[in-house]
Amino acid sequence: MIAVQRSRIDVARVVDGVRRDDAGAVVVFLGSVRADAGVRALDYEMYVPMAEKALAALVEGAKSKFEVLEMSIVHRVGRVPVGEDSVVIACSAAHRGAAFAACSWAMDEVKRIVPIWKTESSAMPRRAPSRRNRRA
């Protein structure tokens, strides 16, 4: 599953999306907004169609490079307040080694090639829409 959304990420749902009976390991990475001095939120800007394409290619890359069964990546766009997750990567494999390696590689690739830019915001975060998953 690949998704770009303005609303909070439901981590359990992302994890459940990669579970399989033949998977002995599920690794999940959460990238969260850190409370650096003066920072109350990060604003994420994204070239959405290119980002979605790059994320899908990245999942295929993880499957061919590692012994990965399933991988999901969900990324927030717009304003994300301190303490919330801006990205969630979940990965399943028969054994933990491949799942850890693939998850770590995928996050590095997200930072390297996916067209996403963040700016720090000291403004009070606006409440993100809770039900609608709006595309940017």
Next chain:
Amino acid sequence: MRQRLIRAAAIGTEAMQVRVRLFATYREIAGEGALPWTLPDGARLRQLVAALVGTYPRLAAHADTMLLAVNLNYASPDVVLHDGDEVALMPPVSGGRM
């Protein structure tokens, strides 16, 4: 006359239009995130970038680190553009420490 027209097309006097997308700092410099741009037929991506830098001189400071994409794929400045292409000029991706 007909032959002259064909030659004119061959040397690139016909025009094409592309859609330019700008992100983050570049969008702020241009004041717009999307704009149509007319180029001579057969123009390369580097010509478009040069034209944009000419119009928005503050982009010049970013020329060395600019990422370029055509139709959602990263592209080299040498690539030849076609009518209707979507071209993106992007600052380096955010990164962050490991």
